[in-house]
Amino acid sequence: MRIIAFVKYVPDAAGDRSFEDDNTVDRESDGLLSELDEYAVEEALQIVSQAGDGEVIALTVGPEDAEDAVRKALQMGAHKGVHVYDEDIEGSDALSTSKVLAAAVRKVIEDEGDVDLILTGLASTDALMSVVPVQVAELLGLPAATQASDVEVNGSTVRVRRDGDTASQYIEVALPALVSVTDQINEPRYPSFKGIMAAKKKPLEDYDLEDIDLDAAEVGEDAAYTEVIDITARPPRQAGEIVADEGEGGQQLVDWLASKKLV
Amino acid sequence: MSEILVLIDHADGSVDKSSLELLTAAKSAGTPVAVFVGTAEAAQQAAPTLAEYGAERVLVASDPALTEYLVAPKAELLASLVESQQPAAVFVSASPEGREVAGRAAAKTDSGIITDAVDVTPDLVATQSVFAGGYTITGKVVKGTPFIAIKPNSISAEPSQGAGSVEEISFSPSDAAKTARIVSVEEKPASGRPNLTEAAIVVSGGRGTNGDFAPVEAFADAVGAAVGASRAAVDAGWYPHANQVGQTGKTVSPQLYVAAGISGAIQHRAGMQTSKNIVAVNKDDEAPIFELADYGVVGDLFAVLPQATDAVNARR
Ligand SMILES: Cc1cc2nc3c(=O)[nH]c(=O)nc-3n(C[C@H](O)[C@H](O)[C@H](O)COP(=O)(O)OP(=O)(O)OC[C@H]3O[C@@H](n4cnc5c(N)ncnc54)[C@H](O)[C@@H]3O)c2cc1C
Numbered sequence: 001m002r003i004i005a006f007v008k009y010v011p012d013a014a015g016d017r018s019f020e021d022d023n024t025v026d027r028e029s030d031g032l033l034s035e036l037d038e039y040a041v042e043e044a045l046q047i048v049s050q051a052g053d054g055e056v057i058a059l060t061v062g063p064e065d066a067e068d069a070v071r072k073a074l075q076m077g078a079h080k081g082v083h084v085y086d087e088d089i090e091g092s093d094a095l096s097t098s099k100v101l102a103a104a105v106r107k108v109i110e111d112e113g114d115v116d117l118i119l120t121g122l123a124s125t126d127a128l129m130s131v132v133p134v135q136v137a138e139l140l141g142l143p144a145a146t147q148a149s150d151v152e153v154n155g156s157t158v159r160v161r162r163d164g165d166t167a168s169q170y171i172e173v174a175l176p177a178l179v180s181v182t183d184q185i186n187e188p189r190y191p192s193f194k195g196i197m198a199a200k201k202k203p204l205e206d207y208d209l210e211d212i213d214l215d216a217a218e219v220g221e222d223a224a225y226t227e228v229i230d231i232t233a234r235p236p237r238q239a240g241e242i243v244a245d246e247g248e249g250g251q252q253l254v255d256w257l258a259s260k261k262l263v
Numbered sequence: 264m265s266e267i268l269v270l271i272d273h274a275d276g277s278v279d280k281s282s283l284e285l286l287t288a289a290k291s292a293g294t295p296v297a298v299f300v301g302t303a304e305a306a307q308q309a310a311p312t313l314a315e316y317g318a319e320r321v322l323v324a325s326d327p328a329l330t331e332y333l334v335a336p337k338a339e340l341l342a343s344l345v346e347s348q349q350p351a352a353v354f355v356s357a358s359p360e361g362r363e364v365a366g367r368a369a370a371k372t373d374s375g376i377i378t379d380a381v382d383v384t385p386d387l388v389a390t391q392s393v394f395a396g397g398y399t400i401t402g403k404v405v406k407g408t409p410f411i412a413i414k415p416n417s418i419s420a421e422p423s424q425g426a427g428s429v430e431e432i433s434f435s436p437s438d439a440a441k442t443a444r445i446v447s448v449e450e451k452p453a454s455g456r457p458n459l460t461e462a463a464i465v466v467s468g469g470r471g472t473n474g475d476f477a478p479v480e481a482f483a484d485a486v487g488a489a490v491g492a493s494r495a496a497v498d499a500g501w502y503p504h505a506n507q508v509g510q511t512g513k514t515v516s517p518q519l520y521v522a523a524g525i526s527g528a529i530q531h532r533a534g535m536q537t538s539k540n541i542v543a544v545n546k547d548d549e550a551p552i553f554e555l556a557d558y559g560v561v562g563d564l565f566a567v568l569p570q571a572t573d574a575v576n577a578r579r
């Protein structure tokens with residue numbers, strides 16, 4: 001069982017996020033492994049440990065510091081890491097990023113052997129598009145079962161539960177496949193001290209565009225499929241009216257709603 | 264005027280409100296063409312509504328495989344329609360499925376995609392709100408056919424009569440698209456309340472409910488609202504995950520959002536910050552949710568909500 005877990009390096013949600021002059025997200029300052037990708041890493045580790053043998057390869061596409069995201073996955077227990085970085089990738093949008101990820105997966109397959117499963121997070125905590133997983137699946141010609149709250153691998157198939165608003169669906173796909181997981185699926189482990197020490201000795205490959213056989217013209221800002229025209233900070237909300245409840249709070253609330261014609 | 268394909272969401276022919284919003288957006292930018300996946304009977308039922316909201320044509324694809332497998336067959340359908348109809352753009356609802364269908368179809372047609380648009384201008388410039396609502400971005404697809412996923416409740420649906428001529432199209436997904444099979448479905452009991460992402464009013468409870476959602480539900484029912492929950496409430500097992508509002512739950516944009524016993528963490532804000540009016544009820548006058556609130560009551564939700572419920576009922 002060989003599993004690739006996608007791990008994205010994102011700006012810290014708690015910190016101030018900003019844009020560069022060229023309207024791309026500033027990804028150089030304080031970042032971390034997207035929390036939603038920790039669930040993918042955890043699930044990959046559990047599947048491999050249940051299978052009894054195999055390996056988890058953590059793969060990121062991102063700036064130099066994105067290595068931290070791979071490191072964190074290695075500390076959690078992933079066996080190998082791959083970091084795709086190339087100046088020419090900067091400014092890539094969803095589809096270009098998906099092309100880079102797909103090409104990197106092909107390279108991993110070439111170097112390490114067949115991959116049974118690709119696990120990804122639900123969405124990156126900065127972009128929140130939730131399109132990269134299906135686009136990578138499309139580009140690689142893989143079946144995709146997305147938004148799994150439960151994953152069960154049985155031999156050559158994987159069964160996934162998706163919890164929707166009005167129903168839960170059970171999906172079956174044959175391996176190899178791509179599965180994106182939600183934050184309901186497990187409880188990601190914290191790296192242990194032993195894990196942190198062990199991670200230092202684990203292999204971490206650096207790929208550039210040439211390594212993954214992708215033309216620079218296909219990626220980066222110039223090749224982007226979408227263009228940002230304008231960015232404005234949302235004006236701070238007008239301070240609202242705050243009252244302390246002194247026995248009439250509920251009534252006051254409804255009076256206010258009525259004044260706004262909301263009830 | 265150039266045509267805009269609109270992927271319709273419906274339940275057995277009863278059209279989702281979000282799809283009517285998409286038609287309205289499409290009408291302002293071109294000629295709306297509804298893409299309807301479902302049986303011919305369901306399409307007959309839906310067609311008058313689609314026409315009323317501006318659909319000139321209703322393209323009906325009824326191969327059952329389109330709904331027996333996840334995402335990929337519908338993506339193939341859209342990609343093939345992009346090829347045959349050459350639309351100016353494709354609009355889908357920014358639901359999990361809509362995003363994925365559009366994402367896959369965009370990859371197939373080598374096109375750009377914009378998700379979570381809250382507005383689209385006649386020349387297809389989309390407005391998005393990003394970083395937990397902290398920034399507003401406008402952007403455009405510059406390659407291929409623009410795929411735009413529009414957030415429910417951001418545009419108000421306006422009737423505008425179209426011809427609504429129904430055309431059956433013969434489309435069968437390839438075997439390659441028939442891989443992620445839906446083997447079974449477990450229906451959840453219906454709550455009888457409005458759908459969270461489409462509701463005009465949402466009343467949410469958090470850790471402050473201490474597990475007792477009764478006052479939240481009672482107030483919600485009094486004002487005809489959907490019920491939401493913070494992740495803390497969901498993780499504690501007090502409310503289903505389907506009702507979670509926030510980054511890893513639903514994004515809602517109602518006329519009125521009421522947060523009771525919710526502190527207002529950034530991940531929660533990400534799912535409700537674009538609500539038109541925000542009301543908070545919280546014991547702690549320093550809770551960050553008050554920074555967003557148009558109206559706030561500092562107090563115990565177990566006192567404030569029941570009184571508010573009575574006050575609403577008394578108004579009838
Ligand atoms: C990757 C990631 C994704 C996340 N996604 C989401 C998400 O989608 N949605 C989400 O909500 N959170 C999400 N979170 C969690 C988020 O960070 C907060 O932990 C969560 O929103 C807190 O929920 P809460 O406000 O109910 O609880 P708390 O922060 O504990 O706040 C409870 C509030 O209730 C008040 N209170 C207590 N008793 C009463 C009473 N009797 N009457 C009135 N007020 C009372 C308290 O003063 C307090 O302000 C995410 C976190 C991470 C890391």
Ligand SMILES: Nc1ncnc2c1ncn2[C@@H]1O[C@H](COP(=O)(O)O)[C@@H](O)[C@H]1O
Nearest residue numbers: 006007061120121123124129130131132
């Ligand atoms: N640059 C990246 N490197 C690695 N994984 C990524 C990258 N971008 C997206 N992903 C994966 O795709 C998921 C969804 O991303 P998105 O479509 O951007 O919301 C993330 O949770 C990651 O698992």
